[in-house]
Amino acid sequence: MQNIAEIVPGVFWVKGTLGSNIYIRMTNGGRPIVIDGGFPSDFFKIKKVLDRDLLSRPVLAVATHYHLDHVGSLYELKRRYGLKIAAHxxxxxxxxxxxxxxxYKLDPFRRIYYTALSPFLFQYKHTHVELKISGVKSFLPGGELLAIHIPGHTIGSIALLDCENGILFSGDSVRNEKGRIEGPPPQFSTDSALARRTLRERLIDVDFNILLPGHGEPIVKDAKKAFAGRFLRGEG
Ligand SMILES: [Zn+2]
Ligand SMILES: [Zn+2]
Known part of the structure; x- marks a missing residue:
């Protein structure tokens, strides 16, 4: 399948999305969990993957934060599959x-640009969040994914750690655009300094080998080393 990459067995990257990267992680019981939802139109790309014969009905969609490019398809996902939504x-x-x-702390030009485009790009429907994540680190039901609260990009931004596979799903708290590992974009963040601080504090003792960011290419090996080089030595 062209629009999907299997990062490790049971963890998929839905490619070619208009909004954020979207990942699907199979639980040990064989049920898909959707991680981030892209823009509303990205629903069709996720659906194509979920409706393949080998995937059963998804149980949960987790939003790493509330930005429109991450939550756009949640409403439709719930309507189509009856799954639950989780977010901090x-x-x-x-x-x-x-x-x-x-x-957002946008410059005037961008503000006009996004405001003008928003009715077309962001036809987003709000949806109820059944599973409200709290605390600094807490496991999602099933105990396979650990949600780590990283406030700063938004106040409720989370990263998800898949301990079994050594994968960190970082949302926008860590991006890998233009081949460079970076923190959240300052113009779209409530407090970039806080984000960098919590990244350092809350990920310093977290082990992962693969980083699946909200934007940009996945880093499929030595991801913690790359992360440490950027954030743990104070230059982030
Ligand atoms: Zn984003
Ligand atoms: Zn964002």
């Missing part, structure tokens, strides 16, 4: 539409 409790209100998106 600090970001859940925005996903549910109870709180407005925080105003």
């Amino acid at each position: 409790q600090e970001d859940a209100n925005v996903i549910e539409g109870k709180e407005a998106f925080e105003i």
